[in-house]
Amino acid sequence: MTIYVINPNSSEHVTDGIDDAIAPMREVSPVPISCLTLKEGPPGIETQAHVDGVVGPLLELAGSLQGDASAFVVACFSDPGLAALREAHSVPVLGIAESAYLQAMMLGQRFGILSLGRTSIQRHIRYLGVLGIRDRLAADLPLGLGVLDLADADRTIARLAEVGGTLRDQFGADVLITGCAGMAQYRTLLEEKTGLPVVDPCQAATAAAIGQLALRTCA
Amino acid sequence: MTIYVINPNSSEHVTDGIDDAIAPMREVSPVPISCLTLKEGPPGIETQAHVDGVVGPLLELAGSLQGDASAFVVACFSDPGLAALREAHSVPVLGIAESAYLQAMMLGQRFGILSLGRTSIQRHIRYLGVLGIRDRLAADLPLGLGVLDLADADRTIARLAEVGGTLRDQFGADVLITGCAGMAQYRTLLEEKTGLPVVDPCQAATAAAIGQLALRTCA
Amino acid sequence: MTIYVINPNSSEHVTDGIDDAIAPMREVSPVPISCLTLKEGPPGIETQAHVDGVVGPLLELAGSLQGDASAFVVACFSDPGLAALREAHSVPVLGIAESAYLQAMMLGQRFGILSLGRTSIQRHIRYLGVLGIRDRLAADLPLGLGVLDLADADRTIARLAEVGGTLRDQFGADVLITGCAGMAQYRTLLEEKTGLPVVDPCQAATAAAIGQLALRTCA
Amino acid sequence: MTIYVINPNSSEHVTDGIDDAIAPMREVSPVPISCLTLKEGPPGIETQAHVDGVVGPLLELAGSLQGDASAFVVACFSDPGLAALREAHSVPVLGIAESAYLQAMMLGQRFGILSLGRTSIQRHIRYLGVLGIRDRLAADLPLGLGVLDLADADRTIARLAEVGGTLRDQFGADVLITGCAGMAQYRTLLEEKTGLPVVDPCQAATAAAIGQLALRTCA
């Protein structure tokens, strides 16, 4: 049995980054953790059409893994297909956005979200409404970076620190969430720069999957 | 130019019912209103997988109509594809659930929803969270009927009246919404039985589309 | 039968501006649209006493038009008398604030309001509470302009662009509402300056009235 | 200087009932308390037109008392004219609904409201939205009684006890509010029947006025 972490975009290097981010958890996980790429996905999930479009292929991929899967993690901050996957599978299905929010709610009173660009923010706001937790949001601010810009470490760190400081000082955030699957390598540094705990969504969801497996032993 | 009302399930008789429901509006609409069936859709939209699954075909159908469309109405109470269609099109795109809620908010303070079965209710609740209007919900109660049961007029009317009365008396609803594309023929009767205004979602959305066309004259 | 748009202040030039704003809709309206001035109103509605004080005269004027009216639009952003008019009349009664909010909710996730001065803002906040839609508000900011200042186009445009930009960049607004009956002539320009859709309340309400007339054909 | 408790309906016997209800407070009030009837008011305030219609006369009456008034209490559960009076006067202005809600919020976590009839309930709900405290409402239920029925003590007590029990057992209320200016004489009995604290709005507001006078000594 395996925890499958599925990157719903088709970029292998994103999957590799996710694998790096969650690798340390393998030592305590009761089952292997395998990171997969959804080959049918777009290179990056940027529009609502992308979000809706990967649901079908995600359902198919999950279906093909059904006998082997202890849990599924959907590794895109828009949580595509989460509700549909839960309808179809009895094993735990985790979304990295939902998991990040629930994790942040244990670490602080109001979380700030650092999003790559402006377009995804209203999607996040809508989803916080689904989850009924808008009260816990300090603010969601854009970094003004594209996915490719994340390779430029200096620029990324500078922007993360600046926007993180704004979330803390102007909006009262006491915990931060990086609103994208690909920023795990900057997590510790952002914690140092802001003095706040920082949640990486892929790590939060994979840890939550391990917790769910523990819970299922009581079933 | 035409207002296209698209039934995202593949049941022609549902499309026919929608056409009957909105037919009187043709006399005042500045453009023709055409009701279409999404042939790629399932016979009925009952699961989250159905909701997500029709988005792609909906986008394709709307794309093929682009030059001719004054507005699109998505005629399923889960508003599938609404956000994606709005991203892709500059003409007004109306969802029948959103339109029904906004209409009900002008007719009363707390709306009650009459849903066919229990499974769709949590989907509605999630969507009300997206819209940020959960405060306006009195309650959403199941009729315990399937789509096919709607053909049995006596039984349907009896259940509508009973559940409508419960929404009014126990939950304080002062306006009702039939939470399904196929109950327009019972609207007037339900108003009489309960003494409350009743919103049919397809009618509300088509009327809203006509309003949007009026508004666009000022652009 | 006629849609009556009633300006509840006594300034004819405001009524003229409203008439200009909604004029293009006459080509698609199934009935004539007539803009009236409430002669008993104050020159401008600036205080709560003004808001409450025009309700009686509004009820009288509407009563005198009853046989001829297809719908009433109350053209003041405080929606004076809306509840009382709805109690008294079975035809649709639209308030320009409520209509602007509902329209904005279809165009974006969080609306920003541009108010003339600070005093009206808390009134807006209270009303958003009545409507149960405070979650959809990005922010409501004052332009620091009086009604007469609106005649100075350069200054007005400069302030609209500046405050609109603040609503977009600091508060996350993705749609704007001009919180006053007299700014329609700046709507298109504000859209260009900010890149966001802008709702003029009088246009939104008149369009909604046309939609309501369409809906009534199904009654 | 005097605390003026103004009954905005024209029924003297209602004013007499209010006077009886607040009489014991005279022994601790630092100033006299005088209960007045608004002669221009309707016999009872039942519609939104009534609510809006008494604002002008209320403003006039308060204006005529201005030099003598330590505080004003508006003794109608729709709090007519509260915002306008506060704009016009620097002395404390208390509404009996707002005061009852704030009092109840100190006595329990969720308050239940016992309203005479169904028509006033949506007005209450709207006002709770203005105040931003809908979360504290357990439910607002109709007694199905008219103002005149309150003279029938047995029937009134029976209904109060029944509806109070429903608010406690089905809706989780741990404090009750009688949603009308004329039920003070039943307050103690309702407390006994339900085991819950019961707030009479006129008493709550008059007590709050005395508190406000104390606070003003620090100005």
Place this chain on the structure above:
Amino acid sequence: MTIYVINPNSSEHVTDGIDDAIAPMREVSPVPISCLTLKEGPPGIETQAHVDGVVGPLLELAGSLQGDASAFVVACFSDPGLAALREAHSVPVLGIAESAYLQAMMLGQRFGILSLGRTSIQRHIRYLGVLGIRDRLAADLPLGLGVLDLADADRTIARLAEVGGTLRDQFGADVLITGCAGMAQYRTLLEEKTGLPVVDPCQAATAAAIGQLALRTCA
């Protein structure tokens, strides 16, 4: 290193029940799990004074375990001392109520709580306000049972099934939480009777602790 599950009441048999409830998780936990009794606690935590009173002893006990603790779980549904423990300790501190709520939010849209008696319910409501998740509550209903009554399996099961059914049918709950540390043995049976997933708070928190330990491997 050890996960310490601390029962803040002094009843050893409650601690034993908790130990039974979480025992199956030991097979997958990366560290031992030890259940402790707070000897200074009252036999049961029933009042707010009890809740506040155990915080000091809890802080002392946790302090004495500091070097050995991987995580702390506070095993009382009022989450006593949670904020204070988190201030004092850098290891994860889990409350069983918070954990149960976050777990339930992944299993359904609206959770129902089955509380022993009425007195604890308002405490729960207040806490849901702290967490900002009142929107996710279907209802919190009393079983009308004391802690000792839980030993009577037939009566307990009958009440659980009855109240669980009410939460599902009248209040729309699609997931249930047993609002007490001592009902784990009835969890599976309640799932069968209601057809809904049921969360046991001690199990949810202990599983969450295991998830937190996994997450800490990435620090």
Place this chain on the structure above:
Amino acid sequence: MTIYVINPNSSEHVTDGIDDAIAPMREVSPVPISCLTLKEGPPGIETQAHVDGVVGPLLELAGSLQGDASAFVVACFSDPGLAALREAHSVPVLGIAESAYLQAMMLGQRFGILSLGRTSIQRHIRYLGVLGIRDRLAADLPLGLGVLDLADADRTIARLAEVGGTLRDQFGADVLITGCAGMAQYRTLLEEKTGLPVVDPCQAATAAAIGQLALRTCA
């Protein structure tokens, strides 16, 4: 009989400041007002452990005063022990934070809080969630001052005016609350500097206690 205002920290000079703040109310209070210091308290209440730790001594002190007390006021802006004291005593128990919030809700639509430092703010936010009034909060901003800094009048006034202006201009506050028991001497000056009403929590709670005594005459 006496109103006891209890300072739950052990600093006599804080108690003296509270006594000065409420002294003018003695002329209208029907009973004496006595300000006491909780000798068992810490010099200042800065952490959650402090908040929880004073509850036991507070309950003891209040218990020892029981026969003489007309009402209790807990004079710390974290309202420690409020729920426990209300369980134990039938006389009114007022918290200065709750009282300040309810007072501010009558003076404006959105209150701004001026807190000494950042650490207490999340505690306030949590408490506003308990009270269900987060909608009424404009913002809660830190002054960046310690309790001892309050002795430096120039610096304190400068910071109060600056932060008060930010609350008014950037966050829309129309009433301010000083979020600490020791700033009463600056209240009037802050009103002048900002043009907004300012609520001192100790004054608000003591006034509310006088109001409660008035209300109890009707019991």
